[in-house]
Amino acid sequence: MDILDQYEKQTPEVRSQAPVQLHLSEDIGFLVRMTMKFSGGRIQNERQANKVLIGIVCLMAVIAALVLFSGGNFIQRSGRVAPIAGPSDLQSKTR
Numbered sequence: 001m002d003i004l005d006q007y008e009k010q011t012p013e014v015r016s017q018a019p020v021q022l023h024l025s026e027d028i029g030f031l032v033r034m035t036m037k038f039s040g041g042r043i044q045n046e047r048q049a050n051k052v053l054i055g056i057v058c059l060m061a062v063i064a065a066l067v068l069f070s071g072g073n074f075i076q077r078s079g080r081v082a083p084i085a086g087p088s089d090l091q092s093k094t095r
Contacts, residue, residue, distance in 0.1 A: 028046055031049075031053060032046055032049040032050060035052055035053060036049050039052075
């Protein structure tokens with residue numbers, strides 16, 4: 001007996017469940033439709049998709065603010081990147 005057959009006999013309610021159908025109309029935006037489509041049925045309406053997209057935007061804004069306002073400390077702490085020579089460094093070497 002195949003494992004799949006055995007599973008279907010033990011849990012007949014799995015077979016009776018209908019797959020999740022998304023009602024995606026054309027008046028919904030592209031990103032909202034793609035969010036709903038790729039969520040695997042977890043996001044079921046436009047309002048939930050909008051909340052997920054707003055959350056993603058907020059997360060990206062926080063990350064961008066950390067990078068911009070850190071003053072380059074993220075790069076200097078790792079020790080992998082050499083400091084970049086500025087105009088004052090170039091003038092002192094030529095004289």
